[in-house]
Amino acid sequence: MNRPLLSFVNRPFIRAVNCPCIKGVFPVLIFLFLSGCGGYAATAEPIRTALSAGRPEKGLQKVNEALDVESEKEVPDDIEEETALLLCERGTILHGLENFDFSSRDYELAEKHLELLDLQNDTAGDIGKWLFSDDATVYKAPAYEKLLLNTMNMLNYLARSDLEGARVEARRMTTIQKYLDNEESEQASLIGLGSYLAGFTFEMSGRAEDAMRYYDEALKYDDYPTLYLAVKSLADQTGYRTKRIDAVLKKMNWQQAPPASAETAPESAESEKPAKGTLLVISETGLVPHKEAMRIPIGAALVIAAHVVHGPGLTGPNRSKANRLAAKGLLKWINFPVLKNTRHSFSNATVGVDGEKIHTDLGLNVAQKVKQAWDSIKGTLMVAAIVRMIARALIAEGTEAAGKGAGAGGVGGLLMGLAVEGALTAADTPDTRSWVTLPAKIFVTRAEMVPGEHTVTIILSGKGGTKTITKKINMPAGGFVVLPVSALR
C-alpha cells in the first residue's frame, strides 16, 4: 500500500539528492527549516530563563547584553522597537530588585518609543504582514501592556512616596484608557490594579473625589474587599456615588455623618491620637506566558483561523486553496507563535503585619490578561499566515515547473520547489514579541496602622514551596508606605 511513496523516497529521491545541482540545496533547506524562527523569543529566552531560575541579577546582565550596554546605568544609544521592549523587560527586573529610580527611567523611555511606534502609519509593515512575515510590522503593544507600563511605573513612584510622579502616571493611564475605550472596547480599557493604585495615589494626595472615581473604576473591573474601608472613609469627604460605590457603602453600613458643630463635636481622646498611616503591599509572583515559534500543520492552522474575533476572516477562495494544500500535505506548515506558560515557583501571596494576617486581594491576574489578548488576535494573525503560506506554495509550484523545464527532472524540480518554499517558510519569522518579564499575578494588601515601626511578613507559595520575606517599615503619622515585593519566578 505504501509502495509508491516508499519507492519515491528510496530511489528517485536519493538519486536526486545526489545530483550535483541539488546536493547543496537539501542541507540548506533542513537548516532553514529548523533555524529560521528566532525573533524576539530568542532574544528574551535567556532573560526569562534567568528569572525562572530565581536569578534576577543574571536576568539583568542578559538584558544589558541584549541592549548592548555595560550596565543598568546606561541607556542604549539607538532606540529601536525591540530595544523599547527590552527596556520594558529591564524596567521590570529593576523594579523587582527595588531599583525604582532606574526602573522608572527605563519605563518612561520605553513608553515614549512604544507610543511613537503605536502612532506610526505602518503601511509597509501591513503589506509585509501579508507577504513575508508577521515580524515585518512595527510593534504595536497590546492594550494590557500599554496600561501596565503606567501601572508599574505608578508603583515605582508610590514606592518612593512620590505622589506627584504617581499622579502623572495615573493621568497617562487615563489618556490611554480613553483612547482604548473609543478604539477598542471598555473591557480593553479596564485594568483593575491600575485604577486601584491611581485611587490610592489621589486618596493619599487628599483628593477624595478623584480617588473615589478611580476606586469606582477598579470596582467595575473586580470586587476588591481591601478597598471597602477606604471607600467608606472617602464617602465622608465626597458626594461622588455610583451603584458600585453605593453597594460597598451598604455592605459597610455607612451612614451620612451629621454636620459637625462646636456644640456637637467635643474634643475626644480619639482626636488627640496621632493619625493612622496606610500600608499597601503589592506582591508580584510568577511570570506571564510567553510566545514561542512553532510550526503548525495547515489543518490545525485552519481551525485557529476559523476563530477570528476582530477583522476579516479567511476568504472563500483562500480557504479553498488552503484546503487543497492541506490535502497535498507535504511541507505545508505555518510558522506561528504559540503562547506557552512560563515555569514559575510561586503563585500565591499572603501578608501579615506584626504577626497578624491581613486580607489580601488578587489585584490583577496578568497571565489571564495575556491569554485573553492573545485569544482575541490569534485568529486574525493566522489568516495572514495562511495567506502567506498560499503565496509561498504558489511560488514553489512555479519553481518546480521551472526546474522541470531546466532539465532537473520530476524529482529535481520538486526538490527545487521545496527548497524555495522551505527558504521562504524559514524567512517567515513568527511575531513572538511581548513583554515577558511581567509578573503572572499581582496581589494587593491594605492595612491602616498606628505610626511607628512595624514588621511586614510576605509569604509566597506555590509549586516551588514557600518563601518568607520580612520587611521593617516606619509608618509616618497620617502618611503611607507602599511596599512592592517581587518574586519573578
Add this chain to the structure above:
Amino acid sequence: MRITILMIIALFLVSCGPTYVRGSEEPELDEYAMSTGLDKKDLEKLLDENMNSMMSSAVIAEWKKESPPPIVAIFPIANETSEHISNELNALLSDIETRMINGGVAQIVSREKQDALIQEVRKQQGGAFDSSQGAVYGRQLGARFFITGKVYDTSERTEDEKRVQYYLFMQIIDVETGLVRWQNKAELTKGIL
C-alpha cells in the same frame, strides 16, 4: 581601487553615527520639538506671557511704590499634567525669582529657606504639597505675598495622533487676607502627528 572603496565605506559608516553638537552650531536645535513634554522654548513662551501680564498688573504697580519692596515667597508650580515635567517646572521657579529680583519689585525669600519648609510640609502630608495652605507657609516665612501656579493639561490621542494642551496658571496671593491679587493663564499645544 579596493582602498578607495574601503574609504568610501568607512566614510559612509562614520557619517551614520550620532554626533554631539552645541546649540550655537545648530541654530535649529532649540526650535523643533523632541517630545510632548515642555522644553525650554515652551517654558519661555508660557513664562513670558504670564510675567508680562504680572508686571503690568495693579499689584506690581503698588509694590513699585513701596520702599523697601514687599517680601515675596515663590512656591512650587504644581504639576497637574500627564507629563513628568517637575524638573522643568523647578527651573521655571528660578526664572521667576531672577526676573522678580532683577526687576527690583520685590524682596524674594531664599529658596533654601522655603525648600526646607516645603519638604517638611510634604513629609507631614504624606508627600503632598497643598498650595492652598500657602498663606500659612507664607506667614511662617515672613512673606507678605506669595507667587504660585499650576500647570494643567488636556491630553488626548487617536489611532495616529496625540495632542497635549498645556495651561500655566499663575497667581499672586496676599498672605494676610488670602485674596488672589493677580492671576493669569498662558497656554500652548504640543502633539505627535
